[in-house]
Amino acid sequence: MITIIDYDAGNIKSIVNMLRALGVKSQISGVAEDIVNADKLILPGVGHYDHGMRKLAEHGLINAIKEAAQVKKTPLLGICLGAQLLLRGSEEGNQSGLNLIDGDTVAFDRSRMDGKLRVPHMGWADTEKLSDHALSDAFPNDARFYYVHSFHMKTDSPETAVLSAYHGYAFTAGIAKGNILGYQFHPEKSHKYGMGVLKAFSEWVPQ
Amino acid sequence: MSAVPLRRVRIIPTLLIDRTGRLVKTVKFGKRTYIGDPINAVKIFNRKEVDELVLLDIDATTDGRPPNYALIEDIVSEAFMPVGYGGGITHDDHIEALYKCGIEKVILSSCLSEEVDLIEPAAKRYGAQAIVACLPIKKAFARGQKVMLRSGTKAHKKTPLALAQDVVAKGAGEIIVYSIDRDGTYSGYDIDLIKQISDEVDVPVVACGGARNIEDFVTAIRDGGCSAVAAGSFFVYHSKTRGVLISYPPAADLVDRVFKKLALT
Numbered sequence: 001m002i003t004i005i006d007y008d009a010g011n012i013k014s015i016v017n018m019l020r021a022l023g024v025k026s027q028i029s030g031v032a033e034d035i036v037n038a039d040k041l042i043l044p045g046v047g048h049y050d051h052g053m054r055k056l057a058e059h060g061l062i063n064a065i066k067e068a069a070q071v072k073k074t075p076l077l078g079i080c081l082g083a084q085l086l087l088r089g090s091e092e093g094n095q096s097g098l099n100l101i102d103g104d105t106v107a108f109d110r111s112r113m114d115g116k117l118r119v120p121h122m123g124w125a126d127t128e129k130l131s132d133h134a135l136s137d138a139f140p141n142d143a144r145f146y147y148v149h150s151f152h153m154k155t156d157s158p159e160t161a162v163l164s165a166y167h168g169y170a171f172t173a174g175i176a177k178g179n180i181l182g183y184q185f186h187p188e189k190s191h192k193y194g195m196g197v198l199k200a201f202s203e204w205v206p207q
Numbered sequence: 208m209s210a211v212p213l214r215r216v217r218i219i220p221t222l223l224i225d226r227t228g229r230l231v232k233t234v235k236f237g238k239r240t241y242i243g244d245p246i247n248a249v250k251i252f253n254r255k256e257v258d259e260l261v262l263l264d265i266d267a268t269t270d271g272r273p274p275n276y277a278l279i280e281d282i283v284s285e286a287f288m289p290v291g292y293g294g295g296i297t298h299d300d301h302i303e304a305l306y307k308c309g310i311e312k313v314i315l316s317s318c319l320s321e322e323v324d325l326i327e328p329a330a331k332r333y334g335a336q337a338i339v340a341c342l343p344i345k346k347a348f349a350r351g352q353k354v355m356l357r358s359g360t361k362a363h364k365k366t367p368l369a370l371a372q373d374v375v376a377k378g379a380g381e382i383i384v385y386s387i388d389r390d391g392t393y394s395g396y397d398i399d400l401i402k403q404i405s406d407e408v409d410v411p412v413v414a415c416g417g418a419r420n421i422e423d424f425v426t427a428i429r430d431g432g433c434s435a436v437a438a439g440s441f442f443v444y445h446s447k448t449r450g451v452l453i454s455y456p457p458a459a460d461l462v463d464r465v466f467k468k469l470a471l472t
Contacts, residue, residue, distance in 0.1 A: 013309035017284050046306075047334040114471045118411040118434050120336040120380050123217045124258055144215070146259075146289055148311070148336045150380075166212045189289045189311065191256045 010044030045081025050093030083182030113168025267295025330378025389417030401431030
């Protein structure tokens with residue numbers, strides 16, 4: 001069963017809807033004990049970085065997530081802001097992130113972008129694999145997803161940057177380290193492509 | 208990535224619902240044609256894998272009603288793409304309730320003429336990308352263009368451009384420029400209007416009103432400078448003899464006739 005972390009900063013309903021359509025069981029919880037004992041975790045997230053981290057702290061979930069991810073090696077999928085929270089922090093704010101994967105979250109660099117392109121990046125983008133990771137099979141050649149963000153992830157090591165998409169320049173669209181995954185796009189808003197990703201996550205058994 | 212990838216732009220069906228929860232088409236925000244059940248339409252658009260949907264309750268504000276959450280939830284549950292909602296939003300509580308329904312972005316329009324600003328606090332809490340300002344614009348005789356709120360009946364004091372800059376400064380992450388004069392007329396987008404605003408703001412601008420063919424999408428983006436296009440009547444064909452047909456161009460058509468024509472390099 002997938003446990004979707006409820007910390008009052010994410011669009012949980014749509015994730016539940018898509019999992020239900022896939023016939024995948026899920027539960028929603030904002031309780032630390034449930035997070036520690038979960039089989040699999042999804043960390044959703046929408047909005048300001050600091051707001052997200054503060055909400056996780058308020059709900060007493062930071063240590064629970066770290067314990068689940070680092071000690072119990074529970075499969076953990078961060079989505080959108082949830083993916084960015086896995087890193088050290090963000091240029092968007094001042095709060096420290098969960099620090100589960102080495103890297104930062106940075107603003108889109110407009111000096112590298114054609115003037116016609118806007119921020120937030122909003123829309124569908126083709127997404128390609130930089131290297132293989134646990135859910136690689138869920139990313140066929142024509143994979144595309146819905147993105148909505150003003151900041152993007154930047155890992156310290158190229159090994160943990162597994163997916164790439166383009167908005168003015170190529171940016172890191174997916175990060176992975178063992179049982180911990182983070183995708184910048186919204187699988188729950190990405191039709192069959194997103195369904196493929198959530199299905200693969202539900203079936204994934206880390207070695 | 209070796210070459211610059213395909214530039215995909217959003218092509219967004221706009222669904223208008225009336226006070227009884229029925230789907231309608233309008234012409235210049237006036238004459239209404241009843242189309243049918245919005246949930247059915249969303250199911251079809253979902254099957255066709257449309258990019259995104261905009262759902263507008265065109266009576267909520269004038270009726271003094273909050274959003275119809277039950278209907279919105281039912282609609283969102285059929286959509287595996289983002290849905291933006293507007294209509295009757297006058298308070299923070301409405302915004303929070305809408306996100307809980309699964310709405311991706313709230314679309315604020317009539318509340319732009321009220322004293323209390325909803326944009327800034329919502330943008331701080333939910334992020335700019337979740338807040339859209341919709342500016343319905345009409346050419347007023349001898350007074351130039353006006354932003355007409357409350358179903359096109361109440362003029363805002365500021366010029367469309369000034370209001371656009373204002374909402375972006377407050378934190379809106381996207382603007383819909385909706386031409387009332389072109390609405391439902393199949394006469395093409397108002398390129399000058401779109402360009403006027405797109406040139407002066409740095410957030411994505413979505414054009415709406417007047418689309419008659421796929422080529423209009425290209426013109427709006429290439430010449431008007433907007434980032435995405437929305438259309439209502441274009442996707443919902445209604446004829447007395449053949450009923451209602453909901454359509455969306457196939458993905459391959461969009462690639463060949465739109466995306467490839469918009470390459471930046």
